[in-house]
Amino acid sequence: MKIAYLFPGQGSQKPWMLHTLPKHPAVQQVLNEAREILDGEIDCLDSKESLESTVAVQLSLLIASVAVARAFESEGVRPDIVAGHSVGAFSAAVTSKTIEFADALKLVRLRGRLMEQAFPSGYGMGVVTGTDARTVKEITASCFTEKDPVYAANINASDQITVSGSLEGINRVIDQARKKGARTAELLNVSIPSHCPILETVSHALEEELSGIHMHSPEVPYACNRTARLLRSAEQIRDDLAFNVSHPVKWHDISTILCEFGTRLFIEMPPGNVLTTLAKRALPGARSVSVEENGFKNCLFLGKRYTSIQS
Incomplete structure (x- = not known):
């Protein structure tokens, strides 16, 4: 106990x-x-x-x-x-x-x-719920560019994963996650791309x-x-x-x-x-x-x- x-x-x-x-x-x-x-x-x-x-x-x-x-x-x-x-x-x-x-x-x-x-501006974090980490990682990999990097970040629950990186990249992930049936996909009120390279x-x-x-x-x-x-x-x-x-x-x-x-x-x-x-x-x-x-x-x-x- x-x-x-x-x-x-x-x-x-x-x-x-x-x-x-x-x-x-x-x-x-x-x-x-x-x-x-x-x-x-x-x-x-x-x-x-x-x-x-x-x-x-x-x-x-x-x-x-x-x-x-x-x-x-x-x-x-x-x-x-x-x-x-x-x-x-x-x-x-x-x-x-x-x-x-x-x-x-x-x-x-x-x-x-x-x-x-x-990173004083142009970066942040988002969160995707209702889908698994593997799917989020696949989406972030497809949305990643050198100009607008984005990464899967924290796995808070089996179906709650945060993403970090440029706001442009995060918005692309959010759009793709919604299209793939995520329950929610949205920006967080965070201005720093934490928990990524x-x-x-x-x-x-x-x-x-x-x-x-x-x-x-x-x-x-x-x-x-x-x-x-x-x-x-x-x-x-x-x-x-x-x-x-x-x-x-x-x-x-x-x-x-x-x-x-x-x-x-x-x-x-x-x-x-x-x-x-x-x-x-x-x-x-x-x-x-x-x-x-x-x-x-x-x-x-x-x-x-x-x-x-x-x-």
């Missing part, structure tokens, strides 16, 4: 998400630490205007999810496995004790800046930065974004943190691996419940809850209950 913590990525952010976190000493401690590391930047970091910045979004996601995970830990609830979607991988790495929170803050700030600078330069810059950071072996397994395998070494996690931004996230496979590992309770850290919804679809036999939707106290109660069953 293992417990998995799920850490959301970009797209789950909400205005004032840091201001609506549970009132808990451990949460306040994380906010204070973030304020010190970021030179007081966090007071308006989660405002509607600030969240137009990729840097602010990714930092807010990291701070929010780590804060609540720390609150659970202080109450005696710890995960048996961690999985973060895209930038959520940094929260997973912090919670598995692989990387220090202060280092993660600096890395995520750099990650966001590099992503913003890489276009961002390889960002990955190499992160790799260089990560090479100078001391990391520890994880206390619990970490689910790899790129391979959906469970990682148990600092070096493997270092690579995933650097390169997940330029590779597809195999989230559907991760969900399956977590269940095979024996996970029966999934708790999604704030904000949002996107990963909870995906877990419920992929693993109807497991219990999936989110702190935002179900409440901190209810999730804590479930965490303690499953912890006591294990012991």
Whole structure:
């Protein structure tokens, strides 16, 4: 009866998400630490205007999810496995004790800046639902050109696949997917072509930065974004943190691996419940809850209950 913590990525952010976190000493401690590391930047970091910045979004996601995970830990609830979607991988790495929170803050700030600078306009992401990954990959391959590159990206569910690249290329994919019977095919409100080879330069810059950071072996397994395998070494996690931004996230496979590992309770850290919804679809036999939707106290109660069953 293992417990998995799920850490959301970009797209789950909400205005004032840091201001609506549970009132808990451990949460306040994380906010204070973030304020010190970021030179007081966090007071308006989660405002509607600030969240137009990729840097602010990714930092807010990291701070929010780590804060609540720390609150659970202080109450005696710890995960048996961690999985973060895209930038959520940094929260997973912090919670598995692989990387220090202060280092993660600096890395995520750099990650966001590099992503913003890489492609200021003309690029983005889309999503196709109601068809499988193989079909989406075939469509993107047929729509790819050197001038307007486009790639199949994240496999969030068996029938929910994102595409990344030039807006021209994405629009061609959307048109073809609709013609082939996709349930939906549309642009996402994202201006950066994440999780495809276009961002390889960002990955190499992160790799260089990560090479100078001391990391520890994880206390619990970490689910790899790129391979959906469970990682148990600092070096493997270092690579995933650097390169997940330029590779597809195999989230559907991760969900399956977590269940095979024996996970029966999934708790999604704030904000949002996107990963909870995906877990419920992929693993109807497991219990999936989110702190935002179900409440901190209810999730804590479930965490303690499953912890006591294990012991």
